[in-house]
Amino acid sequence: MNSRPQLLYLAFGAKTYQLEAIFSIATAIARSSSADEREFDIQVFTDTPSLYAQLPVQLHSINSAWAGPHDYHFRLKHEALRQALGSCEQAILIDTDTFFRAAPMDLFKRVRQGHLLCNAIGKTLEHAPQTSFLRELYARNLADSSLRQTNSGVIGLVRQDIGALDRSIALMDELYEAAGGTYTLEELCLALAAHRQLELNECTDLIHHYWSRKAQFRAKITAWYNKHQQELLSKDALADALSINDRLPRPAQPYRGLQKLISLLVPSEQRQFVREALYGCYRYNNEFDQACSSAWWEKALSNAEERLKRPLDADELQAWLANIPLRMMAGEQYPALCEHLRQHLQAR
Structure with a gap:
Protein backbone atom coordinates (compact mmCIF):
# COMPACT_ATOMS: atom_id res chain seq x y z
CA MET A 1 0.00 0.00 0.00
CA TYR A 210 -11.39 27.80 -15.77
CA TRP A 211 -14.51 25.97 -16.93
CA SER A 212 -15.78 29.18 -18.56
CA ARG A 213 -13.96 31.52 -20.99
CA LYS A 214 -11.77 28.57 -21.94
CA ALA A 215 -10.60 30.11 -25.21
CA GLN A 216 -8.67 32.86 -23.44
CA PHE A 217 -7.06 30.56 -20.89
CA ARG A 218 -6.17 28.00 -23.55
CA ALA A 219 -4.50 30.78 -25.54
CA LYS A 220 -2.36 31.65 -22.51
CA ILE A 221 -1.42 28.01 -21.94
CA THR A 222 -0.62 27.36 -25.60
CA ALA A 223 1.67 30.41 -25.62
CA TRP A 224 3.43 29.09 -22.50
CA TYR A 225 3.82 25.62 -24.01
CA ASN A 226 5.11 26.91 -27.35
CA LYS A 227 7.70 29.01 -25.52
CA HIS A 228 8.95 26.27 -23.19
CA GLN A 229 8.13 22.94 -24.83
CA GLN A 230 11.83 21.98 -25.04
CA GLU A 231 12.30 22.45 -21.27
CA LEU A 232 8.93 22.35 -19.56
CA LEU A 233 10.38 22.33 -16.05
CA SER A 234 13.17 24.86 -16.50
CA LYS A 235 13.42 27.70 -14.01
CA ASP A 236 12.09 30.12 -16.63
CA ALA A 237 9.21 27.81 -17.60
CA LEU A 238 8.06 27.43 -14.00
CA ALA A 239 8.36 31.16 -13.36
CA ASP A 240 6.29 31.88 -16.46
CA ALA A 241 3.70 29.30 -15.36
CA LEU A 242 3.19 31.27 -12.17
CA SER A 243 2.86 34.54 -14.09
CA ILE A 244 -0.31 33.27 -15.80
CA ASN A 245 -3.15 34.65 -13.72
CA ASP A 246 -6.80 33.73 -13.34
CA ARG A 247 -8.15 36.97 -14.80
CA LEU A 248 -9.53 37.59 -18.25
CA PRO A 249 -7.20 40.00 -20.06
CA ARG A 250 -9.11 43.23 -20.42
CA PRO A 251 -7.91 46.86 -20.47
CA ALA A 252 -8.06 48.90 -17.28
CA GLN A 253 -11.46 50.41 -16.52
CA PRO A 254 -10.74 53.98 -17.74
CA TYR A 255 -9.72 52.64 -21.15
CA ARG A 256 -12.71 50.29 -21.29
CA GLY A 257 -14.93 53.27 -20.55
CA LEU A 258 -13.39 55.12 -23.48
CA GLN A 259 -13.91 52.09 -25.74
CA LYS A 260 -17.54 51.91 -24.68
CA LEU A 261 -18.02 55.60 -25.42
CA ILE A 262 -16.39 55.29 -28.85
CA SER A 263 -18.53 52.24 -29.68
CA LEU A 264 -21.64 54.42 -29.46
CA LEU A 265 -20.61 55.83 -32.86
CA VAL A 266 -21.34 52.52 -34.60
CA PRO A 267 -24.74 50.83 -35.17
CA SER A 268 -26.13 49.27 -32.00
CA GLU A 269 -25.86 45.68 -33.26
CA GLN A 270 -22.10 46.16 -33.75
CA ARG A 271 -21.22 47.82 -30.44
CA GLN A 272 -20.45 44.74 -28.38
CA PHE A 273 -18.44 43.32 -31.27
CA VAL A 274 -16.32 46.48 -31.34
CA ARG A 275 -15.70 46.39 -27.58
CA GLU A 276 -14.67 42.73 -27.50
CA ALA A 277 -12.52 43.05 -30.62
CA LEU A 278 -10.71 45.96 -28.98
CA TYR A 279 -9.94 43.81 -25.92
CA GLY A 280 -7.80 41.78 -28.30
CA CYS A 281 -6.13 44.88 -29.73
CA TYR A 282 -4.96 46.25 -26.39
CA ARG A 283 -1.23 45.97 -25.62
CA TYR A 284 -0.98 44.03 -22.34
CA ASN A 285 2.14 44.00 -20.21
CA ASN A 286 1.81 40.28 -19.50
CA GLU A 287 2.95 38.35 -22.59
CA PHE A 288 0.47 35.56 -21.94
CA ASP A 289 -2.41 38.00 -21.68
CA GLN A 290 -1.20 39.41 -24.99
CA ALA A 291 -1.45 35.91 -26.48
CA CYS A 292 -5.24 36.06 -26.07
CA SER A 293 -5.72 38.54 -28.93
CA SER A 294 -6.99 36.02 -31.47
CA ALA A 295 -9.23 34.36 -28.86
CA TRP A 296 -10.89 37.72 -28.13
CA TRP A 297 -11.36 38.43 -31.84
CA GLU A 298 -12.98 35.07 -32.50
CA LYS A 299 -15.16 35.43 -29.42
CA ALA A 300 -16.27 38.89 -30.57
CA LEU A 301 -17.40 37.39 -33.87
CA SER A 302 -19.12 34.33 -32.36
CA ASN A 303 -20.94 36.45 -29.78
CA ALA A 304 -22.12 38.82 -32.49
CA GLU A 305 -23.46 35.94 -34.54
CA GLU A 306 -25.18 34.50 -31.48
CA ARG A 307 -26.94 37.81 -30.88
CA LEU A 308 -27.93 38.06 -34.55
CA LYS A 309 -28.94 34.37 -34.56
CA ARG A 310 -27.19 33.92 -37.88
CA PRO A 311 -23.63 33.85 -39.25
CA LEU A 312 -21.96 36.90 -40.75
CA ASP A 313 -20.81 36.56 -44.34
CA ALA A 314 -17.53 37.96 -45.63
CA ASP A 315 -19.06 41.18 -46.98
CA GLU A 316 -20.84 41.94 -43.69
CA LEU A 317 -17.70 41.27 -41.71
CA GLN A 318 -15.72 43.57 -43.99
CA ALA A 319 -18.29 46.32 -43.43
CA TRP A 320 -18.14 45.88 -39.66
CA LEU A 321 -14.35 45.96 -39.68
CA ALA A 322 -14.33 49.10 -41.84
CA ASN A 323 -15.96 51.23 -39.14
CA ILE A 324 -13.80 54.29 -38.45
CA PRO A 325 -14.10 54.08 -34.63
CA LEU A 326 -12.87 50.47 -34.66
CA ARG A 327 -9.99 51.30 -37.01
CA MET A 328 -8.98 54.28 -34.90
CA MET A 329 -9.01 52.45 -31.54
CA ALA A 330 -7.41 49.25 -32.86
CA GLY A 331 -4.33 51.16 -33.98
CA GLU A 332 -1.39 49.06 -35.13
CA GLN A 333 -3.31 45.87 -34.34
CA TYR A 334 -6.00 46.67 -36.90
CA PRO A 335 -4.40 44.79 -39.85
CA ALA A 336 -3.87 41.69 -37.69
CA LEU A 337 -7.48 41.85 -36.48
CA CYS A 338 -8.85 42.04 -40.03
CA GLU A 339 -6.60 39.33 -41.41
CA HIS A 340 -7.27 36.92 -38.56
CA LEU A 341 -11.05 37.22 -38.78
CA ARG A 342 -11.04 36.92 -42.57
CA GLN A 343 -9.02 33.70 -42.33
CA HIS A 344 -11.20 32.46 -39.49
CA LEU A 345 -14.32 33.01 -41.58
CA GLN A 346 -12.81 31.23 -44.58
CA ALA A 347 -11.75 28.26 -42.47
CA ARG A 348 -15.24 27.56 -41.14
Whole structure:
Protein backbone atom coordinates (compact mmCIF):
# COMPACT_ATOMS: atom_id res chain seq x y z
CA MET A 1 0.00 0.00 0.00
CA ASN A 2 1.42 3.37 -1.07
CA SER A 3 1.30 5.88 1.78
CA ARG A 4 2.17 8.87 -0.43
CA PRO A 5 -0.70 11.10 -1.58
CA GLN A 6 -1.50 10.73 -5.28
CA LEU A 7 -2.41 13.58 -7.65
CA LEU A 8 -4.26 12.22 -10.69
CA TYR A 9 -5.03 13.56 -14.16
CA LEU A 10 -7.20 12.03 -16.87
CA ALA A 11 -6.14 13.48 -20.23
CA PHE A 12 -7.25 12.06 -23.55
CA GLY A 13 -8.39 13.17 -26.97
CA ALA A 14 -7.40 16.47 -28.56
CA LYS A 15 -3.97 17.93 -27.83
CA THR A 16 -5.67 20.94 -26.24
CA TYR A 17 -6.66 18.83 -23.23
CA GLN A 18 -3.18 17.35 -22.98
CA LEU A 19 -1.59 20.82 -22.91
CA GLU A 20 -4.02 21.83 -20.18
CA ALA A 21 -2.88 18.85 -18.10
CA ILE A 22 0.80 19.58 -18.73
CA PHE A 23 0.36 23.18 -17.63
CA SER A 24 -1.61 22.19 -14.52
CA ILE A 25 1.15 19.73 -13.58
CA ALA A 26 3.76 22.45 -14.12
CA THR A 27 1.91 24.76 -11.72
CA ALA A 28 1.72 21.96 -9.15
CA ILE A 29 5.48 21.55 -9.37
CA ALA A 30 6.13 25.30 -9.42
CA ARG A 31 4.03 25.77 -6.28
CA SER A 32 5.81 22.97 -4.43
CA SER A 33 8.81 23.38 -2.20
CA SER A 34 11.54 20.78 -2.66
CA ALA A 35 10.17 19.01 0.42
CA ASP A 36 6.63 19.00 -0.95
CA GLU A 37 7.77 17.43 -4.21
CA ARG A 38 8.88 14.34 -2.26
CA GLU A 39 5.56 14.05 -0.45
CA PHE A 40 3.18 13.30 -3.34
CA ASP A 41 3.20 11.48 -6.67
CA ILE A 42 1.58 12.49 -9.94
CA GLN A 43 -0.23 9.94 -12.10
CA VAL A 44 -1.55 10.62 -15.60
CA PHE A 45 -4.08 8.42 -17.38
CA THR A 46 -3.66 9.29 -21.05
CA ASP A 47 -3.80 8.10 -24.64
CA THR A 48 -0.75 10.22 -25.61
CA PRO A 49 2.05 9.32 -23.16
CA SER A 50 4.82 10.83 -25.33
CA LEU A 51 3.71 14.36 -24.43
CA TYR A 52 4.59 13.78 -20.78
CA ALA A 53 8.14 12.49 -21.28
CA GLN A 54 9.71 15.52 -19.56
CA LEU A 55 7.47 15.39 -16.51
CA PRO A 56 8.01 13.39 -13.29
CA VAL A 57 4.76 11.47 -13.63
CA GLN A 58 3.60 7.86 -13.64
CA LEU A 59 1.78 7.09 -16.89
CA HIS A 60 -1.18 4.75 -17.33
CA SER A 61 -3.32 3.73 -20.24
CA ILE A 62 -7.07 4.31 -20.08
CA ASN A 63 -9.28 1.26 -19.78
CA SER A 64 -12.03 1.64 -22.38
CA ALA A 65 -14.39 -0.39 -20.18
CA TRP A 66 -14.38 2.47 -17.68
CA ALA A 67 -16.85 4.37 -19.90
CA GLY A 68 -19.44 1.81 -18.82
CA PRO A 69 -22.54 0.49 -20.56
CA HIS A 70 -23.48 3.92 -21.97
CA ASP A 71 -19.98 4.94 -23.13
CA TYR A 72 -20.16 7.93 -20.80
CA HIS A 73 -16.75 9.58 -20.81
CA PHE A 74 -17.15 11.46 -17.50
CA ARG A 75 -17.54 8.05 -15.83
CA LEU A 76 -13.82 7.53 -16.52
CA LYS A 77 -12.93 10.07 -13.82
CA HIS A 78 -14.50 8.04 -11.04
CA GLU A 79 -13.06 4.76 -12.32
CA ALA A 80 -9.53 6.20 -12.51
CA LEU A 81 -9.78 7.56 -8.99
CA ARG A 82 -11.21 4.29 -7.73
CA GLN A 83 -8.31 2.37 -9.26
CA ALA A 84 -5.75 4.67 -7.65
CA LEU A 85 -7.39 4.40 -4.22
CA GLY A 86 -7.11 0.64 -4.48
CA SER A 87 -3.37 0.98 -3.77
CA CYS A 88 -2.96 4.26 -1.87
CA GLU A 89 -4.38 5.95 1.21
CA GLN A 90 -5.27 9.34 -0.30
CA ALA A 91 -5.85 10.58 -3.86
CA ILE A 92 -7.13 13.64 -5.68
CA LEU A 93 -8.28 13.63 -9.31
CA ILE A 94 -8.09 17.08 -10.87
CA ASP A 95 -9.51 18.15 -14.22
CA THR A 96 -7.07 19.30 -16.87
CA ASP A 97 -8.57 22.82 -17.09
CA THR A 98 -7.11 23.86 -13.76
CA PHE A 99 -4.03 25.40 -12.26
CA PHE A 100 -2.67 25.67 -8.74
CA ARG A 101 -2.87 28.84 -6.66
CA ALA A 102 -1.03 27.22 -3.72
CA ALA A 103 1.14 24.23 -2.82
CA PRO A 104 -0.41 20.84 -3.63
CA MET A 105 0.15 19.65 -0.06
CA ASP A 106 -2.25 22.37 1.08
CA LEU A 107 -4.85 20.64 -1.09
CA PHE A 108 -4.12 17.20 0.35
CA LYS A 109 -4.61 18.55 3.87
CA ARG A 110 -8.30 18.94 3.01
CA VAL A 111 -8.69 15.27 2.12
CA ARG A 112 -9.59 13.25 5.19
CA GLN A 113 -11.91 10.45 6.24
CA GLY A 114 -15.58 11.29 6.17
CA HIS A 115 -15.10 14.15 3.70
CA LEU A 116 -15.39 14.61 -0.07
CA LEU A 117 -13.14 17.28 -1.54
CA CYS A 118 -14.66 18.96 -4.58
CA ASN A 119 -13.69 22.11 -6.44
CA ALA A 120 -16.74 24.09 -5.37
CA ILE A 121 -19.95 23.52 -3.42
CA GLY A 122 -23.02 24.79 -5.21
CA LYS A 123 -26.51 25.69 -4.13
CA THR A 124 -29.02 23.20 -2.81
CA LEU A 125 -31.48 21.56 -5.18
CA GLU A 126 -34.11 23.75 -3.57
CA HIS A 127 -32.75 26.55 -5.76
CA ALA A 128 -32.23 24.45 -8.91
CA PRO A 129 -34.60 24.60 -11.92
CA GLN A 130 -37.29 21.97 -11.49
CA THR A 131 -36.59 19.83 -14.55
CA SER A 132 -38.28 16.55 -15.39
CA PHE A 133 -35.04 14.74 -14.49
CA LEU A 134 -34.92 16.37 -11.07
CA ARG A 135 -38.51 15.40 -10.45
CA GLU A 136 -37.55 11.86 -11.42
CA LEU A 137 -34.82 11.86 -8.76
CA TYR A 138 -37.34 12.98 -6.16
CA ALA A 139 -39.78 10.29 -7.27
CA ARG A 140 -37.09 7.62 -6.86
CA ASN A 141 -36.19 8.96 -3.39
CA LEU A 142 -32.63 9.51 -4.58
CA ALA A 143 -32.54 13.24 -3.83
CA ASP A 144 -34.13 15.84 -1.62
CA SER A 145 -34.15 19.62 -1.74
CA SER A 146 -31.27 19.90 0.77
CA LEU A 147 -28.76 18.15 -1.50
CA ARG A 148 -25.89 20.48 -2.40
CA GLN A 149 -24.54 20.40 -5.93
CA THR A 150 -20.79 20.02 -6.49
CA ASN A 151 -18.23 21.00 -9.09
CA SER A 152 -16.12 17.91 -9.70
CA GLY A 153 -13.15 19.71 -11.25
CA VAL A 154 -11.46 18.33 -8.15
CA ILE A 155 -12.40 15.04 -6.46
CA GLY A 156 -10.45 14.03 -3.38
CA LEU A 157 -11.04 11.01 -1.13
CA VAL A 158 -9.27 8.71 1.28
CA ARG A 159 -9.29 4.97 0.71
CA GLN A 160 -11.79 4.33 3.52
CA ASP A 161 -14.42 6.35 1.60
CA ILE A 162 -13.95 4.61 -1.76
CA GLY A 163 -17.54 3.43 -1.48
CA ALA A 164 -18.68 6.91 -2.55
CA LEU A 165 -17.17 6.22 -5.96
CA ASP A 166 -18.91 2.85 -6.17
CA ARG A 167 -22.21 4.59 -5.46
CA SER A 168 -21.63 7.41 -7.96
CA ILE A 169 -20.65 4.99 -10.73
CA ALA A 170 -23.72 2.85 -10.09
CA LEU A 171 -25.92 5.96 -10.17
CA MET A 172 -24.43 7.10 -13.49
CA ASP A 173 -25.26 3.74 -15.04
CA GLU A 174 -28.76 3.73 -13.54
CA LEU A 175 -29.67 7.32 -14.40
CA TYR A 176 -27.93 7.89 -17.72
CA GLU A 177 -30.97 7.31 -19.93
CA ALA A 178 -33.36 9.13 -17.61
CA ALA A 179 -30.98 12.13 -17.55
CA GLY A 180 -31.54 12.67 -21.27
CA GLY A 181 -28.10 14.10 -21.92
CA THR A 182 -27.89 16.24 -18.77
CA TYR A 183 -24.34 17.61 -18.95
CA THR A 184 -23.83 17.66 -15.19
CA LEU A 185 -24.95 14.06 -14.60
CA GLU A 186 -21.53 12.98 -13.31
CA GLU A 187 -21.35 15.84 -10.80
CA LEU A 188 -24.91 15.23 -9.68
CA CYS A 189 -24.25 11.53 -9.14
CA LEU A 190 -21.18 12.36 -7.07
CA ALA A 191 -23.27 14.73 -4.95
CA LEU A 192 -25.97 12.06 -4.55
CA ALA A 193 -23.36 9.50 -3.50
CA ALA A 194 -21.93 11.85 -0.87
CA HIS A 195 -25.25 13.23 0.41
CA ARG A 196 -25.72 12.49 4.12
CA GLN A 197 -22.67 10.21 3.92
CA LEU A 198 -19.72 12.60 3.58
CA GLU A 199 -19.07 16.21 4.49
CA LEU A 200 -18.22 18.43 1.53
CA ASN A 201 -15.01 20.48 1.35
CA GLU A 202 -14.14 22.91 -1.46
CA CYS A 203 -10.88 24.40 -2.71
CA THR A 204 -11.49 27.36 -5.01
CA ASP A 205 -8.88 29.29 -3.01
CA LEU A 206 -6.23 26.69 -3.90
CA ILE A 207 -7.26 25.68 -7.43
CA HIS A 208 -8.50 27.81 -10.32
CA HIS A 209 -10.87 25.86 -12.54
CA TYR A 210 -11.39 27.80 -15.77
CA TRP A 211 -14.51 25.97 -16.93
CA SER A 212 -15.78 29.18 -18.56
CA ARG A 213 -13.96 31.52 -20.99
CA LYS A 214 -11.77 28.57 -21.94
CA ALA A 215 -10.60 30.11 -25.21
CA GLN A 216 -8.67 32.86 -23.44
CA PHE A 217 -7.06 30.56 -20.89
CA ARG A 218 -6.17 28.00 -23.55
CA ALA A 219 -4.50 30.78 -25.54
CA LYS A 220 -2.36 31.65 -22.51
CA ILE A 221 -1.42 28.01 -21.94
CA THR A 222 -0.62 27.36 -25.60
CA ALA A 223 1.67 30.41 -25.62
CA TRP A 224 3.43 29.09 -22.50
CA TYR A 225 3.82 25.62 -24.01
CA ASN A 226 5.11 26.91 -27.35
CA LYS A 227 7.70 29.01 -25.52
CA HIS A 228 8.95 26.27 -23.19
CA GLN A 229 8.13 22.94 -24.83
CA GLN A 230 11.83 21.98 -25.04
CA GLU A 231 12.30 22.45 -21.27
CA LEU A 232 8.93 22.35 -19.56
CA LEU A 233 10.38 22.33 -16.05
CA SER A 234 13.17 24.86 -16.50
CA LYS A 235 13.42 27.70 -14.01
CA ASP A 236 12.09 30.12 -16.63
CA ALA A 237 9.21 27.81 -17.60
CA LEU A 238 8.06 27.43 -14.00
CA ALA A 239 8.36 31.16 -13.36
CA ASP A 240 6.29 31.88 -16.46
CA ALA A 241 3.70 29.30 -15.36
CA LEU A 242 3.19 31.27 -12.17
CA SER A 243 2.86 34.54 -14.09
CA ILE A 244 -0.31 33.27 -15.80
CA ASN A 245 -3.15 34.65 -13.72
CA ASP A 246 -6.80 33.73 -13.34
CA ARG A 247 -8.15 36.97 -14.80
CA LEU A 248 -9.53 37.59 -18.25
CA PRO A 249 -7.20 40.00 -20.06
CA ARG A 250 -9.11 43.23 -20.42
CA PRO A 251 -7.91 46.86 -20.47
CA ALA A 252 -8.06 48.90 -17.28
CA GLN A 253 -11.46 50.41 -16.52
CA PRO A 254 -10.74 53.98 -17.74
CA TYR A 255 -9.72 52.64 -21.15
CA ARG A 256 -12.71 50.29 -21.29
CA GLY A 257 -14.93 53.27 -20.55
CA LEU A 258 -13.39 55.12 -23.48
CA GLN A 259 -13.91 52.09 -25.74
CA LYS A 260 -17.54 51.91 -24.68
CA LEU A 261 -18.02 55.60 -25.42
CA ILE A 262 -16.39 55.29 -28.85
CA SER A 263 -18.53 52.24 -29.68
CA LEU A 264 -21.64 54.42 -29.46
CA LEU A 265 -20.61 55.83 -32.86
CA VAL A 266 -21.34 52.52 -34.60
CA PRO A 267 -24.74 50.83 -35.17
CA SER A 268 -26.13 49.27 -32.00
CA GLU A 269 -25.86 45.68 -33.26
CA GLN A 270 -22.10 46.16 -33.75
CA ARG A 271 -21.22 47.82 -30.44
CA GLN A 272 -20.45 44.74 -28.38
CA PHE A 273 -18.44 43.32 -31.27
CA VAL A 274 -16.32 46.48 -31.34
CA ARG A 275 -15.70 46.39 -27.58
CA GLU A 276 -14.67 42.73 -27.50
CA ALA A 277 -12.52 43.05 -30.62
CA LEU A 278 -10.71 45.96 -28.98
CA TYR A 279 -9.94 43.81 -25.92
CA GLY A 280 -7.80 41.78 -28.30
CA CYS A 281 -6.13 44.88 -29.73
CA TYR A 282 -4.96 46.25 -26.39
CA ARG A 283 -1.23 45.97 -25.62
CA TYR A 284 -0.98 44.03 -22.34
CA ASN A 285 2.14 44.00 -20.21
CA ASN A 286 1.81 40.28 -19.50
CA GLU A 287 2.95 38.35 -22.59
CA PHE A 288 0.47 35.56 -21.94
CA ASP A 289 -2.41 38.00 -21.68
CA GLN A 290 -1.20 39.41 -24.99
CA ALA A 291 -1.45 35.91 -26.48
CA CYS A 292 -5.24 36.06 -26.07
CA SER A 293 -5.72 38.54 -28.93
CA SER A 294 -6.99 36.02 -31.47
CA ALA A 295 -9.23 34.36 -28.86
CA TRP A 296 -10.89 37.72 -28.13
CA TRP A 297 -11.36 38.43 -31.84
CA GLU A 298 -12.98 35.07 -32.50
CA LYS A 299 -15.16 35.43 -29.42
CA ALA A 300 -16.27 38.89 -30.57
CA LEU A 301 -17.40 37.39 -33.87
CA SER A 302 -19.12 34.33 -32.36
CA ASN A 303 -20.94 36.45 -29.78
CA ALA A 304 -22.12 38.82 -32.49
CA GLU A 305 -23.46 35.94 -34.54
CA GLU A 306 -25.18 34.50 -31.48
CA ARG A 307 -26.94 37.81 -30.88
CA LEU A 308 -27.93 38.06 -34.55
CA LYS A 309 -28.94 34.37 -34.56
CA ARG A 310 -27.19 33.92 -37.88
CA PRO A 311 -23.63 33.85 -39.25
CA LEU A 312 -21.96 36.90 -40.75
CA ASP A 313 -20.81 36.56 -44.34
CA ALA A 314 -17.53 37.96 -45.63
CA ASP A 315 -19.06 41.18 -46.98
CA GLU A 316 -20.84 41.94 -43.69
CA LEU A 317 -17.70 41.27 -41.71
CA GLN A 318 -15.72 43.57 -43.99
CA ALA A 319 -18.29 46.32 -43.43
CA TRP A 320 -18.14 45.88 -39.66
CA LEU A 321 -14.35 45.96 -39.68
CA ALA A 322 -14.33 49.10 -41.84
CA ASN A 323 -15.96 51.23 -39.14
CA ILE A 324 -13.80 54.29 -38.45
CA PRO A 325 -14.10 54.08 -34.63
CA LEU A 326 -12.87 50.47 -34.66
CA ARG A 327 -9.99 51.30 -37.01
CA MET A 328 -8.98 54.28 -34.90
CA MET A 329 -9.01 52.45 -31.54
CA ALA A 330 -7.41 49.25 -32.86
CA GLY A 331 -4.33 51.16 -33.98
CA GLU A 332 -1.39 49.06 -35.13
CA GLN A 333 -3.31 45.87 -34.34
CA TYR A 334 -6.00 46.67 -36.90
CA PRO A 335 -4.40 44.79 -39.85
CA ALA A 336 -3.87 41.69 -37.69
CA LEU A 337 -7.48 41.85 -36.48
CA CYS A 338 -8.85 42.04 -40.03
CA GLU A 339 -6.60 39.33 -41.41
CA HIS A 340 -7.27 36.92 -38.56
CA LEU A 341 -11.05 37.22 -38.78
CA ARG A 342 -11.04 36.92 -42.57
CA GLN A 343 -9.02 33.70 -42.33
CA HIS A 344 -11.20 32.46 -39.49
CA LEU A 345 -14.32 33.01 -41.58
CA GLN A 346 -12.81 31.23 -44.58
CA ALA A 347 -11.75 28.26 -42.47
CA ARG A 348 -15.24 27.56 -41.14
